[in-house]
Amino acid sequence: MTASVRAGATVSLPPKTPDELVSMMTHTPVRALSGTVQQTAGLGLPAVPTLGPGTVPGAAPALEFLTGTHTARVYVDGPAKARIQIMDALAERDLVVNQHQVWFYNSADNSATHVSGGTEPATPQEATPAPVPVPTPGTMANHFLTAIKADTRMTVGPSSTIAGRTAYRLDLAPGGADTLVDSVGIDVDSETGLPLAVEVKAKGQTDPAYTLAYTDLSLSAPDAGLFDFTPPQGASITEKALPAKPTPASSAVPPSPTGKLSHPNLTVTGQGWSAIVALPAGSVPSSITANPTYAQVMQPVPGGHALTTSLVNVLVLDDGRVFAGMVPLDRLQSAAAAQ
Structure with missing residues (x-):
């Protein structure tokens, strides 16, 4: 079961239309931030244990993130610098992207994967074989915004506070009976348009099936040293090549993981x-x-x-x-x- 991420009583904000909220998200000026993201999935799957040492985003270990609650620290500075620290119970997994250099690190077994090369700066989505297991609310919001069709009903819900910031609520209700999604709620920062939280309900269920939200957030540029990674002494290192032609992306609202046609035959x-x-x-x-x-x-x-x-x-x-x-x-x- 997932819990609501909305904090406190309804706040009073100047009225906005659904289209205005979509425009705010599309044109958010935020390009640098740091914060803590909490993801909770109640999709009806059995509990999947941490799959142990050597894990990196993508492949089978990503199944672990389809159940339970996971917390990550997120740091972003521009379109090609990002750090995601996934906080496990007894270990930490890091994804560090700095221009053409990408590192995955797992403290459980002191293992690291170094991805380098390419002609353009990398992004987390381009450097991994699958979407980053704990995305940002901006990533998820963009995914659902690309799913909007003429029969999608968009309404503005009650405003609230997320991570100490006032937020509008954009509610999406898919039309038709050929989707499992009942509704999607996106909490939008009232000042910048940055998506702060996403809540998804499945048909036939009362509680949210998925929530993703900032629990704390700073819109100041992170310390530059956070994007410089050196493996600890004794770490086992695997070298891999970056795809030759990555696609530039916005850091605050990156492209949809499922909407990005990264596989040549997809x-x-x-x-x-x-x-x-x-x-x-x-x-x-x-x-x-x-x-x-x-x-x-x-x-x-x-x-x-x-x-x-x-x-x-x-x-x-x-x-x-x-x-x-x-x-x-x-x-x-x-x-x-x-x-």
Whole structure:
């Protein structure tokens, strides 16, 4: 079960229309910040334990972040400097992006992965094989804003306080019956338009299925030294190459992880809330399917396995094709049969 992130009584702010709030988020001037982000997922999955040493964002370890509550420190300074510190119970995982240099570090086993190269500065999304497990509210807000269609009902809810800042509330209600999402609430900083929190409810559920919010926030530029990373003495280091042509991104509201077509053969059918993302045969590495956690969270279905949650479903076929979306499983199966 997730809890509301909205603090205190309703505050009084000058009235805004839904379109004005969308414009505020789209044109937020915030390019530097530091704060603490808390993510809580109640998607109906069994508890997934921390998968131990050697984990980096992407691959099977990301399943851990689909359950429970996780906290991260976030530091951003411009479009190509970011640091995310995921605070585990007994360890810390760091993602550090500084122009062309990217580091992943796991204190549990003193292991580091260094990603370098490329012709343009990197961003967290470009440097990782999958979205950063604990994103920012800006990332998630942008994802849902790209899902808005003509049949999406947008309303302005009660204002409140998030991380000590007054915020407007933009509520999105998808139209149609072909999505698992009942509603999305985005709390928007009244001064800057920066998304401060995102709350998602699934159809048929009263409590939010997913919340992501700043619990504290500073809009001052972080200390530059936070983006300079040197592995501790004795750390095991793995070297990898950065993709050759990354796409520039805004740091405050980066591109949607699922909306960014980073895989050369990724295709999208449908639009908005009912969109289905597909990857071709052989897209799932054997390291994922062989991981014990894969069998723990994936259920057998005809022709493959499926990860089913209250908000998102993923179908992985035996030939390695992948279909995912905020839609019922039978829609993914129909999309697979049509290819």
